[in-house]
Amino acid sequence: MNAFEFMGLLCWIGAAVLVLWMVVDFFKVNITYDENYLLSSLEGHDEITEQEKKHRREREARA
Amino acid sequence: MTDQNTTSTESAPEKRISLLTVLGPAHVWALGVGIVLVGEYMGYNFSIGKGGALGSLISCWFIGLLYTCVAMVDSEVSATVASAGGQYSQAKHIVGPLMAFNVGLYLVFAYTMLEAADALVVGDLMVEAAHDFGFAGLDPKPFVVFTIAILAWLNYRGVFMTLTVNFIITAVAFVAIFVLFFAAQGWTPGVALHHKELLTKLPYGWLGVVAAFQFAIWYYLGIEGTCQAAEEVRSVSRALPLGTITGMMTLLIAATVTWYCTTGLVPWEYLGVSIIPQYDAARAFGNPIVKFVMFIGTLFSSLASANGTISDAARAWFAMARDRYLPVWFGAVHPKYRTPYRSIVFLIPVAISFGFTGLLDQVITFSILSGLLGYTFMSINMFKFRRQWPLGTIRRGYVHPFHPFPAITLFLLCCVTYFATYLGYGMELLALMTFYIAASVWFHFHRYKYVKRGDQFTMAWPRPQGY
Numbered sequence: 001m002n003a004f005e006f007m008g009l010l011c012w013i014g015a016a017v018l019v020l021w022m023v024v025d026f027f028k029v030n031i032t033y034d035e036n037y038l039l040s041s042l043e044g045h046d047e048i049t050e051q052e053k054k055h056r057r058e059r060e061a062r063a
Numbered sequence: 064m065t066d067q068n069t070t071s072t073e074s075a076p077e078k079r080i081s082l083l084t085v086l087g088p089a090h091v092w093a094l095g096v097g098i099v100l101v102g103e104y105m106g107y108n109f110s111i112g113k114g115g116a117l118g119s120l121i122s123c124w125f126i127g128l129l130y131t132c133v134a135m136v137d138s139e140v141s142a143t144v145a146s147a148g149g150q151y152s153q154a155k156h157i158v159g160p161l162m163a164f165n166v167g168l169y170l171v172f173a174y175t176m177l178e179a180a181d182a183l184v185v186g187d188l189m190v191e192a193a194h195d196f197g198f199a200g201l202d203p204k205p206f207v208v209f210t211i212a213i214l215a216w217l218n219y220r221g222v223f224m225t226l227t228v229n230f231i232i233t234a235v236a237f238v239a240i241f242v243l244f245f246a247a248q249g250w251t252p253g254v255a256l257h258h259k260e261l262l263t264k265l266p267y268g269w270l271g272v273v274a275a276f277q278f279a280i281w282y283y284l285g286i287e288g289t290c291q292a293a294e295e296v297r298s299v300s301r302a303l304p305l306g307t308i309t310g311m312m313t314l315l316i317a318a319t320v321t322w323y324c325t326t327g328l329v330p331w332e333y334l335g336v337s338i339i340p341q342y343d344a345a346r347a348f349g350n351p352i353v354k355f356v357m358f359i360g361t362l363f364s365s366l367a368s369a370n371g372t373i374s375d376a377a378r379a380w381f382a383m384a385r386d387r388y389l390p391v392w393f394g395a396v397h398p399k400y401r402t403p404y405r406s407i408v409f410l411i412p413v414a415i416s417f418g419f420t421g422l423l424d425q426v427i428t429f430s431i432l433s434g435l436l437g438y439t440f441m442s443i444n445m446f447k448f449r450r451q452w453p454l455g456t457i458r459r460g461y462v463h464p465f466h467p468f469p470a471i472t473l474f475l476l477c478c479v480t481y482f483a484t485y486l487g488y489g490m491e492l493l494a495l496m497t498f499y500i501a502a503s504v505w506f507h508f509h510r511y512k513y514v515k516r517g518d519q520f521t522m523a524w525p526r527p528q529g530y
Contacts, residue, residue, distance in 0.1 A: 004193040004201050011209035018216040019411070025219075026408055029397060038395040040079040043146045043294070043385065043521040 082147060083401035085223045086296040091289045091306025093230035094374065096313050097367035098177070098285030100236050103314075103321040104341045104361040105184055106281035106427055112335025113487065114275030115266040116326040122272055122279035123322060125476065127315050130283040132473035133438055134311040135463035136445045138304035141290030142460030143448075144522060145299040147403075148382025149290035149375070150437055150444075155386065156522055157448050158440075160514060164506045165499055166440050167383040170291075173433035174376035175410055177285060179417030180426045181369035182207040186418075187338050188361055207418045214370045215411045218377065221400045222295050229370050232363040239360025240317050243324045243345065246353045255348060256327025263331065276476075276483035280431050282318040285368070286310055287437070291375040300460020373414075377406040386519040388510065428488045432495045435480055442474035451527035 001009075029038070110119040137150070146152040151170055155163035186203025193201040217225050247255035265271055289307045296302040325334055325344040337343045345357035381403030384393030397404040417426055449466060463469060484492050 002193075002198045004189065004196070004198050007189075008202060008205040011205035015205070015209040015212035018212040022216060022219050022408055022411075026404065029399075029404070033398050035395075037078060037080060038398065039385075039391060041081045041385065041394070041396045042079065043148075043152065043382070043519075 080396045080398060081401070082295050082396060082403070083222060084295055084297055086226060086292055086302065087298075088302040088305040088309075089230055090223075090226040091292055091296060091302050092310045092313070093226050093233050093367075094292055094371050095286045095289040095307055095310035096237070097226075097229040097233040098174075098288045098371035098375070099283055099310075099314055099368070100233055100317065101181055101184065101361075101364040101368035102281040102284055103240060103317045104236070104364045105337075105339055106180075107278065107318070107321065108325070108334050108337055108340040109424065109427075110275035110278035110281070111326070111331050113267070113278060114271035114273075115264075116262050116322075116331040116334075118265050118267070118272040118275045119279065119326075119331075120319075120322055122275040123282050123318050126276060126279040126282060126480075127318065129280075129438070129473060129476040129480070130286055130314070131311055132469040132476075133287050133441060134307050135469045136441050136473065137287050137290055138307050138461045139459060139463045140441075140444065140448055141293050141307075142300045142303050143457065145293045145296075146382065146521070147291060147294040147378040149293065149379065150287065150441065151379055151382055152293075153290075153444055153448075154440060155519055156524075157444050157451065160388075160511060160516075160519075161503060161507060162440065163386075164383070164388050164510075165503060166437060167379055167388060168499065168502055169433040169437040169440075170379035171376050171383075171410075173430050173437065174285075174288065174372040174379070175414050176417055176426050176430035176433070178211065178369045178372040178376065178414045179420075180430060181365045181372065182210040182414070182418045183426070184339070184365045185210045185362065185369075188342070188358065188365070191339060191342065192358060204419065208415060210366065210369060211373075211411060211414050211418065214366065214373050215407055217370065218373045218407050219397070219400065219402060219404055221402060222292070222374065225370060225374060226292075229367050232370075233367045236360045236364035236367060237313065237317060239356050239363075240320055240324075240341075242356045242360075243341070243348070243353060244320055246350055247324060247328065247348060249320075249324060249327075252327075256324065258327045261326060261330055266331075270486075273479060273483050274486045276480045277428075277431065277487055280434065280480065281427070282321075283311075283314050284431060284434055285371070285375075286314060287434075287441075288371060288375040291378045294378075304461035373407065373410070376410050376414075377403050380406040380410060387514045388506070425491065428484070428491050429495060432484060432488075432492060435477060435484070436499070438473060439477045442470045442477065445470040451529065452524060453528065456528075457524050 110122050114122060140153045144153050144156055151163055151167035154166040186207040189206045190201045190203050249256060252258060293299055293303060325340050328344040328347045334340050339361055341357045342361050345354040381394055383389045384391055393406050395405045
């Protein structure tokens with residue numbers, strides 16, 4: 001086995017580990033969290049604007 | 064037309080999850096240029112095979128004009144329709160569901176096939192490197208699979224790190240193009256670059272130049288992918304136009320310098336069939352450091368492209384699922400990493416299966432054709448967008464100048480490129496069109512009944528003019 005074939009073997013092992021990691025995390029998330037929550041994202045949902053509004057309200061409340 | 068202000072907010076749960084809004088203009092640049100820059104390292108040279116060196120340069124600039132129009136049109140619409148899914152979401156809001164479904168498929172196929180082509184190049188590059196070290200017959204498959212796996216993992220873990228990595232490797236690949244230029248003293252013709260001896264007249268005449276249009280697309284294919292990040296950028300109206308248009312300027316420079324260096328080093332007959340032309344140009348130049356830099360440039364550009372295409376294909380698939388154009392299950396967001404994780408994982412085996420075919424030019428052709436169908440849509444979309452919501456009726460982050468000339472130019476250049484594709488890959492063109500027609504029939508008669516028609520229009524826009 002030359003150096004390049006050894007690198008190829010490492011690539012197979014590395015790819016298997018990474019895919020396995022993703023698959024385990026994938027099922028863990030699917031089991032742990034409520035499906036409605038995972039599917040609750042909205043198109044064009046502007047998180048920053050919401051946070052800014054929230055902070056503004058908090059500042060106004062403190063004032 | 065369905066009321067555009069209708070949303071599902073009232074019936075939805077209070078606690079929501081969304082994609083993470085963390086990207087800036089540099090990430091947008093990295094996404095767009097990262098996807099494309101591999102075209103400066105391989106693929107573009109098939110246009111030299113079709114039309115000769117000068118024919119490739121002419122087609123490079125005409126196609127550059129096509130993509131400049133794409134960047135202008137896309138920047139205006141994406142900065143207004145700030146949503147994952149990019150052109151799919153634009154089509155949904157501006158044209159209609161069937162167009163949106165088709166555009167979504169164009170995007171997924173263009174990016175997934177491009178991803179497979181990138182991974183194939185990584186494999187081919189390793190085979191060439193092994194050959195240079197005296198080890199012939201290396202199997203490229205483990206390198207192809209590892210490339211897709213590690214980049215999918217990166218995408219799974221979060222968009223910020225994904226595109227920060229893309230920024231770094233894209234910048235290195237861009238600088239590598241200039242290393243060849245400076246090493247070959249590109250400003251002094253005759254020292255290392257022999258255009259006088261190597262440049263010939265148009266070998267196949269002007270028809271060859273037209274035929275070269277098909278592969279000249281490779282110089283810029285994917286820059287429109289920037290708008291897939293619309294839902295994740297901090298300031299859509301600033302970051303998207305800035306990232307896309309600076310990206311296009313970067314590519315015009317990179318494409319011209321690439322052509323100039325490689326055609327001065329390698330005869331067009333050989334360059335036109337090479338799998339890794341930059342690396343071959345470095346071999347012809349003979350300097351081992353430059354050869355190593357070109358190896359790194361080719362490797363990094365392929366990785367950057369595959370990385371960006373995984374991101375874009377997954378977002379297009381995710382956006383379609385969220386609107387129930389595809390099973391809604393794919394529309395989930397990872398609660399920790401805030402990425403479309405189900406779409407990312409689902410598309411891994413699809414990309415690997417394309418990659419295992421080993422048919423680089425066929426995969427590239429299907430990717431180009433899907434992209435081209437998307438550009439044709441963009442020109443029509445722009446007319447409808449300006450007619451239904453004229454300037455002043457909705458807030459636009461960017462207004463492109465000289466409308467309607469960019470949209471008309473785009474449409475005409477798309478028609479020329481279809482003809483060019485027909486000349487070289489007529490059967491593939493027909494096969495792809497048949498596939499999209501069959502998919503449209505399936506969507507119309509089967510899938511559309513699952514789409515919640517009111518929920519998909521989320522932009523707080525006034526009713527379009529004429530409705």
